Amino acid sequence: MSVPSGTVWPMLQALLDLVLPVECGGCGRPGTQWCRSCARALGDAPATVRPRVDPGVPVWTLGPYRGSHRRAVVAAKEHGRRDLAEPLGVALGAAIVRLRRWGELPAGPLSVVPAPTRARAARARGGDPVTRAVRAAAAHDRALRVVPVLETARGVRDSVGLSAAQRHRNLAGRVLLRRGAGVPRERPVLLVDDVLTTGTTAAEAVRVLVSAGFRPCGVLVIAAA
Numbered sequence: 001m002s003v004p005s006g007t008v009w010p011m012l013q014a015l016l017d018l019v020l021p022v023e024c025g026g027c028g029r030p031g032t033q034w035c036r037s038c039a040r041a042l043g044d045a046p047a048t049v050r051p052r053v054d055p056g057v058p059v060w061t062l063g064p065y066r067g068s069h070r071r072a073v074v075a076a077k078e079h080g081r082r083d084l085a086e087p088l089g090v091a092l093g094a095a096i097v098r099l100r101r102w103g104e105l106p107a108g109p110l111s112v113v114p115a116p117t118r119a120r121a122a123r124a125r126g127g128d129p130v131t132r133a134v135r136a137a138a139a140h141d142r143a144l145r146v147v148p149v150l151e152t153a154r155g156v157r158d159s160v161g162l163s164a165a166q167r168h169r170n171l172a173g174r175v176l177l178r179r180g181a182g183v184p185r186e187r188p189v190l191l192v193d194d195v196l197t198t199g200t201t202a203a204e205a206v207r208v209l210v211s212a213g214f215r216p217c218g219v220l221v222i223a224a225a
C-alpha cells in the first residue's frame with residue numbers, strides 16, 4: 001500500500017461528498033454534517049419537562065421539538081443519518097454530566113435504557129437511532145452502561161397523530177422486557193428517548209422497569225413537543 005492509512009478516510013470522505021452532498025443534520029447548512037451552532041443549541045443546559053402523563057420520575061429535555069433539535073431527530077430517524085449518533089450522543093452525555101453536577105442524577109455508574117422502539121420500524125431504518133446515540137454517549141463516559149432491555153410488542157402502531165388516550169391504549173401492556181435481559185438491577189437507570197410528546201411511552205417504560213426490579217431515576221429526551 002503506497003497510501004498511508006490516515007489519508008484514506010479523508011480521501012474517501014471527499015469522494016463521498018461529491019456523490020452525496022453533506023449538510024448539517026440540524027439546520028441544513030452545506031459542507032458539514034453537524035455545525036457549531038447546532039452543537040451549541042443541543043449543548044444547552046437540559047430543561048425540566050412536566051409531561052401530561054407523569055412517569056413518576058423527573059424528565060429532562062435537551063430542548064424543544066423544533067429547530068435543530070427537531071431536524072436532527074427526524075434526520076436520524078427518517079433519513080438514515082447514522083452519522084448523527086455521535087453529535088446526539090455527545091449532547092446527551094453532556095446533559096448527563098450537568099444533571100449529575102446539579103445533583104439531579106446520582107453520581108457513579110448509571111445504566112442507560114433506550115426507550116422501546118417498534119422492532120420492525122427500527123429494522124427498516126437500519127437500526128434504532130436512540131440506541132446508537134446512547135452508545136456514542138457511553139463511548140465517552142465509562143460510568144454509563146447501555147442496557148437495551150425494552151422493546152414493544154407486535155401490534156403497536158406508530159404513535160404520530162394519536163391522542164394521549166389513544167397512545168395509552170396503543171402501548172398499555174405492550175412495552176416488554178427483552179428476553180435474556182439478565183442485567184444487574186442495582187444500578188440507577190436513566191431512560192432515554194428522542195421525542196417526548198405526552199409522556200405515555202416514558203410512563204409505560206418506567207412502570208415496566210420498576211416491575212422488573214430496576215431503579216429508574218429519570219428520563220432524558222433529545223426534544224420535547
Ligand SMILES: [Zn+2]
Pocket residue numbers: 024025026027028029034035036037038039068
Ligand atoms: Zn447546523
